[in-house]
Amino acid sequence: MALGLAGCAANSGGASSSSKSSSESSASSTTTQSTTSSSTHDSQKSSIVSHHQRAVKVTYTNLSDTARLDDEYREEHLYQSVPGTVKQNRIYQWDAQNVSDHQTVYIDKKAVATFKDDDDQNEYDHEDFYRIAFSKHATHHYWVNDDVIDHDLHHDNDIDD
Template identity: 45%
Template sequence: MMKRHLLIDTGLLFLIPLGIIGFSVSSQTDSPADHVAGAQHNHLKQTTDTAYTPKGRTIDTSQIQSLDFRASRVYRVTYAKTTFRAPLEADYREQRLYRYVPGSKKNNRTYSWSRIKAHVGKRVYVDMKAKAYYRDDDGERESEDFYRIRVSKSTTAQKYWVNEDVFDD
């Protein structure tokens, strides 16, 4: 009886590898064209949602703009009020003046340092801090600090956003 079980086990152990080898050989003989033949092309139609248009009005499809789905590197910006004065560092020209925190708006305007008559050691008023969180090229999360500055003591003066590197440490 024991010999019979050993014989069955040995037979199964011999058949299993043969079955695997046979299956792999048969799957390699299928031509790639057999798999491609089953693929179908998707045809998408351009449609306009008319559920939210006022009655009696038609939609001019030439004015419809496609949505921009490109991923932004900046995914969050946090703001905090602060008040201090700081002198500009010697390498301030390597940075830029921005209208908004970089990455927070799609069309952000940059300005020249000559606009505020900047020079090394010029003291500027800082009234807000922003921390921009973004993903670098490797996908890792990073953050960078920006400060809102103005040249005049007046709170209605033109304000610009600058990188933290423009100030002396």
Template identity: 45%
Template sequence: MKKFELTDAAMLLLIPLTMIGFSASIHTHNNDISTTKAAQVNKIGETIDTEYSGKSDLNKGSVRPLYFQASRVFSVKYRIVNFKTVLDEDYREEKLYRYVPGAKKNNRTYSWKKINGHTGKRVYVDKKAKAYYRDDDGERESEDFYRIRVSANKTATRYWVNEDAIDD
């Protein structure tokens, strides 16, 4: 009986040693196996891609990085409104935008100094936008933005702000 137990123990020890030796021989003798790099985690806010710009001269082309913001907005619905309101006391926590965030690739932001912003400043609202997006968990969310101007003149410069920037 002890002879069988000793044989079983030797076989159990031999199996892992065989696997290690076989694995080592694959990596040392076979040069056809390609190596892989560890996966890198992308930042959600920014992704880098490359673009090849070819020149007419031979071997003068170059590869340059392209930076772009990943947009989670999949739909924006606009509605015309017409009312006057004031900037909320927490308006500084928000930004002034040229377009609804996520609606355009190159959206410019402005400083509140541009419009001499302060709590209680009167603004004129002429449009409302509801932006639909997916959050990090994949759930659908929406956010409201308003297009404001600081002058009663309808041709004055307009900016988009989050609903939290104005007093409802």
């Protein structure tokens, strides 16, 4: 999926479906993003952080897919919202989620966030995020960076022996 901004390099996520711009989805994104109660449960240990850079644009795509966690998923964060879309974002701890290596996750949304390049303010960087759940009918969803998903295991039917 390529964005039509001058000087932008498209970051292909391998998923194709219709998408809507952040202005079209701003009303619906509030209702589709997961909510968290004010009390923190042991299974949802979290902290609040401020994102250093605000997203210029976010494009959301609805998905209905499964994938597996990458070997190094613990190096990334579990977010309540797409990073750069809110001033303070809740980050959840992997240890509190009771997950294992290569566990299947359920993906219901993809977000492509566009940021101004730190080195060259006339260029843009794109980051892919996925909204995942750890069970098919989970009530709690998390936003994760593209690096959390193992794309090699995600496309196992493409492997030739």
